[in-house]
Every structure is written in C-alpha cells, then in structure tokens.
Amino acid sequence: MAQDNASIVRRFADEVITQGKIESAAEYVWEDVVEQVPLPGQGPGLDGLKDVLRSMRAGFPDIVFSIKEQITEGDKVASRFEWTGTHKGEFLGVPATGRHVRVWGIVIDRLEDARIRDTRIIMDTLGLMAQLGALPSSPTP
Numbered sequence: 001m002a003q004d005n006a007s008i009v010r011r012f013a014d015e016v017i018t019q020g021k022i023e024s025a026a027e028y029v030w031e032d033v034v035e036q037v038p039l040p041g042q043g044p045g046l047d048g049l050k051d052v053l054r055s056m057r058a059g060f061p062d063i064v065f066s067i068k069e070q071i072t073e074g075d076k077v078a079s080r081f082e083w084t085g086t087h088k089g090e091f092l093g094v095p096a097t098g099r100h101v102r103v104w105g106i107v108i109d110r111l112e113d114a115r116i117r118d119t120r121i122i123m124d125t126l127g128l129m130a131q132l133g134a135l136p137s138s139p140t141p
Helices: 002-018 022-027 045-059 125-131
Strands: 029-035 064-073 076-086 100-112 115-123
Touching: 002 022, 002 045, 002 064, 002 076, 002 100, 002 115, 022 029, 022 045, 029 045, 100 125
Parallel strands: 029 115
Antiparallel strands: 064 076, 076 100, 100 115
16 A cells, blocks of 8 residues: 555656646645645645646746655655756746756655645755845855
8 A cells, every 4th residue: 555655646746746737636635635834825725736836837847856765654655856947937936047946855745545635845945046046145254
C-alpha cells in the first residue's frame, strides 16, 4: 500500500503540476484537502490548491516538478522535490523577470483511500525570491 501511495504522489506531481492538467487534481486530492502550511493567499481545500497551481503555472509556464526521493510510512509519503522554471509571469507579487529558477522542498502527504487527505509543504521560498532578485540587497558598511 505505501508504495502505491508514493506512486499516486508521483503521478499527481507529473500530471497535475508538470503537465498542467489542473482539473485532474480531483483524481488525486480530496475536495476538503487540508494544506497545513498554505502559500500566501491560498484558499481552503481543493479549489485553493488548484488556484495555487494555476498561479505557479502562470508564473512559470515551463515548470518541471521532479520528485528526487520518497520515504513512506503507513499512510504518509514524504517527498523531496525540486522544481525548475522560467519566470514569465507574476508570482507571489513579483512581476516576470525572465529568470530561470531551481527551487527545492519537501512535502509530506497523508493519503486516505488512494487520495491526498492533507499535505504539508516546506519549500525554499526565500531562495526562490533571491533567485528572482526580489530581496533587498544588503547595506554596504
């Protein structure tokens, strides 16, 4: 069962995020999915998740989301991921820069009946903002 859960998470990442089939998210995620650490402005449930995914694809239309390793225990799957993309649209308030980014993170998903019931994503958002040039430069002494 645990390996099946890991495969479900991998298929979700590939089909929904990388291929951009946002409406397919309902096949992998419960309608009332709980995002333990929502992104700024993320609404609740599946609709909130779809909004965030649409926003990511609008900001980074060539996004590729790769799962590098997974650990499963019971109904939980921990996935270390990396995503890359070119910043061609506004994302998290930052206008398009044309910069290519590489962002790492870990997501812990809990599955129930072969769909994601709740999720917790820890992503290097600070590193993303630095790559986009959105952080103020350090003052010179």
